[in-house]
């Protein structure tokens with residue numbers, strides 16, 4: 485069993501689900517259901533959060549097997565961990581990651597948004613590369629089993645050659661809509677070369693930061709020739725969903741929506757697609773990480789994948805502000821966005 489420690493006991497670590505949920509949408513539930521991981525330690529500077537966690541999740545982990553810490557460094561210095569889940573808010577990622585990268589661990593599962601500037605993310609990536617360990621960024625919806633199956637079917641030619649991917653999701657470019665940015669890449673590929681973006685809004689932010697705008701829309705050009713369209717204002721169309729248009733057919737799919745496949749003008753019976761049973765995305769992600777530690781392939785949303793997604797996110801903002809199409813990699817790596825999701 486691989487030993488996991490969580491830093492930050494907020495919504496995504498523990499509060500979006502309870503031990504009763506069959507498909508938990510939180511790290512704690514995912515680690516609990518993944519057959520190759522065990523939760524051994526958690527850290528949160530808030531005593532209330534620790535207490536709430538203990539009351540809610542304690543009974544689901546028998547024998548008081550979880551150790552509690554106030555700070556990330558206390559946990560990292562005291563525990564022998566294999567995987568660390570970084571579940572603090574975006575503006576805290578950089579500092580916490582510097583501590584995590586000093587620890588003797590095997591993998592990091594980092595919440596989105598990876599960082600508040602490209603420079604921050606570059607530094608984290610270089611730190612992980614130097615240690616020879618992967619950072620996996622949590623674009624959670626990526627790991628819905630049916631989406632992973634569709635990703636592989638489409639790669640194998642289900643709808644011919646992919647030509648266009650349209651993704652739907654509004655909200656903060658880096659903190660929220662980035663899930664769909666990843667989903668567009670999941671089907672278009674992780675080889676973006678340029679982005680034209682439109683953004684709106686902002687708000688008050690601490691000194692030295694710029695506000696995080698919401699996405700109105702973007703066009704993403706890929707090296708392969710595929711074009712991605714990210715639709716931010718999409719009325720009643722469900723978010724976290726995509727339409728993949730190929731030379732022989734199309735797929736409509738999403739985290740919360742059903743799957744519809746057309747090929748050669750005919751509706752395909754989903755029973756022929758062998759779509760897997762539902763499962764919490766977190767246990768799927770943790771299993772990919774431990775499979776990698778057992779000698780398997782790199783988990784999804786690791787290095788080159790999150791780098792591509794992040795470049796698109798920051799380029800969308802850069803393009804929205806400057807009115808220019810941004811060639812990737814983005815030149816401006818210092819723009820510091822208060823991505824507080």
Ligand SMILES: NC(=O)c1ccc[n+]([C@@H]2O[C@H](COP(=O)([O-])OP(=O)(O)OC[C@H]3O[C@@H](n4cnc5c(N)ncnc54)[C@H](O)[C@@H]3O)[C@@H](O)[C@H]2O)c1
Pocket residue numbers: 491492493494495496497527528529530533554555556571572573574576580595596597622623624659824825
């Ligand atoms: N993947 C998803 O679908 C999803 C959904 C929601 C949030 N998130 C992401 O998860 C991250 C956390 O968001 P949240 O809504 O769970 O936050 P939250 O505010 O609910 O919780 C964050 C917790 O971290 C603790 N904390 C902060 N710094 C700390 C430190 N140095 N050491 C120990 N504890 C520390 C705080 O006390 C707090 O309890 C963000 O990056 C957010 O974007 C992801």
